[in-house]
Amino acid sequence: MYYYLTLTRHLENKIAYICYSQNPQNPLIIGKGYLSTGQEAISVGASSTLDEGDWLSPSHRDMGAHLVRGMTVKEIFLQYFCRANSPTWGRDSNVHFGVTSKRILSFISHMGSMTPVANGVAAAMVYRGEKNVVLSCFGDGASSQGIVHEALNYAATFKLPVVFVLNNNQIAISTPLHEQTAVEHLALRAAGYGMPGKTIDGNNVIEVYLAVKEAVDRARNGEGPSLIECKTMRMGGHGTHDQYQFLSKKEFEEWKKKDPILWFKNYLKEKGMLDETGEREIEERVEREIEEAVEYARMQPMPKPEDLLKER
């Protein structure tokens, strides 16, 4: 998990760097990056509980989960650069990957709209008698969408094997949680649907892993869905175009101290599971992978206009 956390952070730093430094007339990254900086532990911890046959339905801040599910760094840059051989053939960009063969559903911008679809994937597995689960991820803002409430109720009613992971980074674009909802702990809502709900520290990758694992096991045993709310903070603008700081400098520094990657690194070091050499090796490996992928993706062709009409 430490490797994936580091990879996610470095990869997203690279995306941010390219966005800031590229030539706007001839950009490398088409569109913007929506980064998970400061909340990587949710995506990596939650997706690490899945078996190969399980499905991921990510939100737009789930780079870590895409990597854990086996999306390559190359595929990710191909997508950001809109190349002809990107997962979406350049038809879509940034966080909208979704490689079905890796059992990843493609994120749809309409917030929360994937929750009922995740139910459908789960229903298909029940239908076929398979023991697999779906991880369905969304944010605090998305949780205000009617469709999310419909999906949660529906999943509970049919005891579908879905684990709903709510990343509560306490802000949606510019809207703070108290203007989003009157509920302090969003996991409390679970009771209203008839499923277990839990609020946990989203910056603690071990806590995320254990809580989601428990819910995954439950779902796998046919006991139905759960809602896991992971509390965290968005440590940057909504996207790479947006410098808006919702936090005061002081709050920002407070949250920075809770950085999930730093915390986990210290934890591993204390337990003697990671040393300086190991740390450096991982960083160098990650940097190498990223540099190679950027160079590779940069050299790939852009899509041909006529390919717009090609059937997939």
Place this chain on the structure above:
Amino acid sequence: MPVMTYGEAIRDGLRQAMKEDERVYLLGEDIAEYGGVYGITKGLVKEFGKKRVKNTPLSEGAIIGEAIGAAIAGLRPVAEIQFSDFMTTAFSTLVDVAAPYRFRIGTPIPMVIRAPSGGGLRIGPYHSKSTEAWYFHVPGLKLVAPSTPSDAKGLLAASIDDNDPVLFFEHKKLYYEIKEEVPDGSYRIPLGKALVRREGSHITLMTYGAMVHLALKTAEKLSKEEGIELEVVDLRTLVPLDEETLLNSFRKTNRVIILHEAPRRGGVGAELESLICEKGFDSLSAPPVRITAKMTPIPVAPQLEDYYLPSEQDIVDAAKRLVQY
């Protein structure tokens, strides 16, 4: 007269309306301190306070629902939907509740929904759609699609006055791209009045929104290079549709190009073509031509988006074909 961008003119229009009428208030995602994702409502919360510039949860159904209820109760809400694409999550509230309400009950529903729409910014299938045809089909809604800053301001004022729900499609590519002199203070451009933006004798080109600018640019080029004179008619409002201005222009030229950015099948253009065939059949010197986006979702990659959207070349080819027909 001050020079304003399309976006500034809309902000000025909102400010005027709020100053003039206590009943007018704004609601939408991130519209208060943040000023909305395109910065259109920036500064208004300082001037009018949070009661009149209200941030909402991420919930289009609830936003449009509030607007309907507030309108029934006598206010004049102006809701912003962050991208017109996301209005679909409130589709039922809009088409089932708002649209037939006045028809059924007689109560005015004076609400405006501002919806940034359209492509060209490389932001893909969920932030670039031109969705007007979906609502064009629904009786009870009015549809406005301004193409210039001064039109945007004047049409916004008229939309706020209107007693039906008005969908106000702002073209997001125009927000910062075009500017012009815009009249100070308050003025109105009535709904349902098209405008001949350029006189021409050979072909009538009917269009709206950002495509008006493509049409005007191409018309100049055709005039210089081919001696073909396009008459460009800007619809301004799609519902109500100004049949009279459209038909008058067409009867002058006897040839028509219909241009829009939305995909072809079942688009607004089909209705215009049908209008020409039904009411202007005798004047047709050539079959009408529709230039539209391709029949696919709107893509991101620049090469693909440019190919997807109507182009200058499409208009040039069509014009040459029509005059030679």
